[in-house]
Amino acid sequence: MSTCIVSTETIGEKLRSIRKDKELTLRKVASLLDIDFAILSKMERGERRITKEVVLKLADIYKYDAEALLVLFLSDKILFEIQDEDLGIEALKVAEERAKFVKANKKK
């Protein structure tokens, strides 16, 4: 059996597992974020949308790689858009080409 490179975790699940590792409670972290702990609970379980700002604050609170969390956060949003579309992967490739094109042509 090989180690799985691709994470099957959503950003919410990832944030939860990090919080557990740090042995922090929802109440504690939520208070640091200045939000209701019920909302954080729902964010971790994918019932409420997570914002970029929350991800960055949690990266800071948990002392965790912010870029890695942001990439997971963004890929979550991307995957949500293609859901179970048969053409999802092809659309991802086209999107990547278009993104590269935009990046290469944008002025500083």
Next chain:
Amino acid sequence: MSTCIVSTETIGEKLRSIRKDKELTLRKVASLLDIDFAILSKMERGERRITKEVVLKLADIYKYDAEALLVLFLSDKILFEIQDEDLGIEALKVAEERAKFVKANKKK
């Protein structure tokens, strides 16, 4: 100068150019779609969200490759999610790996 493979057109712009090629009016196409022509106008210009259903109906009306339009439609939505994020392209790659993983592991 080389031909550009990557389309810089949005799905709306593409649908408009197809309609122009077919020499159809907003009013005519909108009536076939059973929607107000003002909405179709806004969809073509990116002011209103386009649904998958509308894309498929237009592919039928225009006798245009539905898959190609769907891929453009989906890539539009994907690009909207990553907007001008620095980590956008990396997130796209991660999303693609995750999508492939899901596809490979899903039961029939």
Next chain:
DNA sequence: ATACATGTTGACATAATGTGTCAAAATTAG
């Protein structure tokens, strides 16, 4: 120029969705 077809824009009411707050119920740990 008028007359007519086409396309754009904004206002408006309504529908749908998202958000914060809270409390009760459920779960877990000691």
Next chain:
DNA sequence: CTAATTTTGACACATTATGTCAACATGTAT
């Protein structure tokens, strides 16, 4: 058991999306 933690749902409110419509602008032909 008690206590801490988490989950769930209800609710009011805000934000956003949607359909309808009319006014305005543009273009074309005669």
